[in-house]
Amino acid sequence: MRSSIIVFPGSNCDRDIKVALEKMQFKNQMVWHKETKLPKSDLIVIPGGFSYGDYLRSGAIAGKSLIIDEVVKAANSGCLILGICNGFQILTETGLLKGTLLRNKDLKFINKDIHIKVLNNNTKFTNKYKKKQILKINIAHNEGNFFTDPVHIEKLKKEDLIAFKYCDENGNIDKNSNPNGSLDNIAGIFNEKKNILGMMPHPERMIDEMISNTDGVNLFSSLLN
Amino acid sequence: MKFSVTVTLKKDVLDPQGKVVQNTLVNMGMSNLKNIRQGKHFEIEVNENNQSTAEKKIDEMCKKLLVNLIIEDYKINKI
Numbered sequence: 001m002r003s004s005i006i007v008f009p010g011s012n013c014d015r016d017i018k019v020a021l022e023k024m025q026f027k028n029q030m031v032w033h034k035e036t037k038l039p040k041s042d043l044i045v046i047p048g049g050f051s052y053g054d055y056l057r058s059g060a061i062a063g064k065s066l067i068i069d070e071v072v073k074a075a076n077s078g079c080l081i082l083g084i085c086n087g088f089q090i091l092t093e094t095g096l097l098k099g100t101l102l103r104n105k106d107l108k109f110i111n112k113d114i115h116i117k118v119l120n121n122n123t124k125f126t127n128k129y130k131k132k133q134i135l136k137i138n139i140a141h142n143e144g145n146f147f148t149d150p151v152h153i154e155k156l157k158k159e160d161l162i163a164f165k166y167c168d169e170n171g172n173i174d175k176n177s178n179p180n181g182s183l184d185n186i187a188g189i190f191n192e193k194k195n196i197l198g199m200m201p202h203p204e205r206m207i208d209e210m211i212s213n214t215d216g217v218n219l220f221s222s223l224l225n
Numbered sequence: 226m227k228f229s230v231t232v233t234l235k236k237d238v239l240d241p242q243g244k245v246v247q248n249t250l251v252n253m254g255m256s257n258l259k260n261i262r263q264g265k266h267f268e269i270e271v272n273e274n275n276q277s278t279a280e281k282k283i284d285e286m287c288k289k290l291l292v293n294l295i296i297e298d299y300k301i302n303k304i
Contacts (some may be wrong), residue, residue, distance in 0.1 A: 059291055060282075064290060093293075100295050107241050147238065147296060 013048035046087030063093030090197035099148030105181025
């Protein structure tokens with residue numbers, strides 16, 4: 001499987017995701033944001049970080065960069081797109097995913113391992129997980145508070161477009177297990193066709209028992225499936 | 226021609242920064258304070274003599290980049 005990682009000034013998880021993809025035998029290429037052509041890719045990853053120093057709004061400037069037109073074209077023709085953290089923010093700024101990420105409710109940058117529940121395991125991104133499986137995974141963000149309009153939230157529920165929700169270690173989804181104030185504890189969503197996933201947690205940080213755990217591995221093996 | 230653009234969070238969107246500023250001012254003794262919403266301010270100069278054309282241009286800038294229409298409102302004023 002061929003993957004491309006888009007790199008912006010200020011991206012800082014681009015090499016982590018590269019390590020994760022290569023460990024899983026993806027043939028990966030790094031693509032600088034000023035490029036106007038994408039290499040042939042089955043998967044495009046928009047990595048985490050602080051593109052353009054979060055100027056204006058997180059992801060706003062990166063969302064208008066040259067390569068993004070190509071990413072949108074690829075997305076519309078069915079290419080798989082994964083946006084992690086700042087990548088999720090960029091996807092909402094491009095309009096590929098609806099909704100937006102507001103400042104965390106307590107105004108603090110949160111970097112810690114939390115739990116999320118897999119809500120839909122019938123997708124290209126999540127088929128190796130069990131439904132309702134609880135994953136321990138790292139979050140590191142200042143703007144992760146998912147917000148959208150009532151029509152979109154209904155659509156997300158009805159069409160099973162919510163990928164992950166924040167929960168506690170026992171799987172309870174409530175206010176106490178919501179780290180950032182996200183609407184309905186949402187941690188990740190799909191687009192309508194389910195070829196785009198945006199998520200705030202970092203699966204690429206959970207691929208090795210030595211440094212964390214391996215709860216993120218199945219996201220990548222799902223893609224290979 | 227010069228314009229100001231004020232961007233604020235929509236009424237229904239929680240503005241935690243505004244709330245913190247408000248609480249601080251209340252703590253400082255400004256007890257008659259009712260509400261604070263924090264926003265952004267842009268000053269934009271364009272090479273254009275016709276005001277309505279210029280305003281259209283600014284409006285396009287707002288819609289395409291400066292404002293996230295899901296959560297923000299904006300006002301354009303000539304200065």
